[in-house]
Amino acid sequence: MSASWLPGPSFPGFAKDNDRLTSVIRVDPDLLWFSGHFPARPILPGVALLFFIQEVINKAWSGSGQRLGIRQLKRIRFRHLVEPGAELSVSVWSRPSAGPDNFGFVVETDGEKVCDGYFAADTVRD
Numbered sequence: 206m207s208a209s210w211l212p213g214p215s216f217p218g219f220a221k222d223n224d225r226l227t228s229v230i231r232v233d234p235d236l237l238w239f240s241g242h243f244p245a246r247p248i249l250p251g252v253a254l255l256f257f258i259q260e261v262i263n264k265a266w267s268g269s270g271q272r273l274g275i276r277q278l279k280r281i282r283f284r285h286l287v288e289p290g291a292e293l294s295v296s297v298w299s300r301p302s303a304g305p306d307n308f309g310f311v312v313e314t315d316g317e318k319v320c321d322g323y324f325a326a327d328t329v330r331d
Contacts, residue, residue: 255275287314306328
């Protein structure tokens with residue numbers, strides 16, 4: 206497998222439970238995100254976690270003729286380092302009380318929160 210920014214084959218589909226959308230991602234050690242970050246102890250950059258969240262919502266809306274683009278991030282907290290080979294659970298849900306275009310998210314590994322926060326999104330036509 207050649208190096209990529211995306212988890213590739215380890216980026217499966219997602220499960221829907223009520224208003225929550227969840228995808229489990231295995232963080233392949235060959236991902237380009239680890240290149241130079243950091244050679245002695247590679248860790249996944251926080252921006253990569255946000256990229257994975259965008260990819261989860263892209264997969265969820267694919268085929269509908271629409272997709273969501275993150276417009277604004279709010280109260281993002283990075284709580285735990287992610288090392289190569291980790292398995293991440295990425296969950297996204299609607300927050301109608303905050304407005305029709307507002308969502309919450311959490312990324313977890315081994316029962317620990319890695320990252321959480323909120324985002325506002327706009328519908329983008331394919």
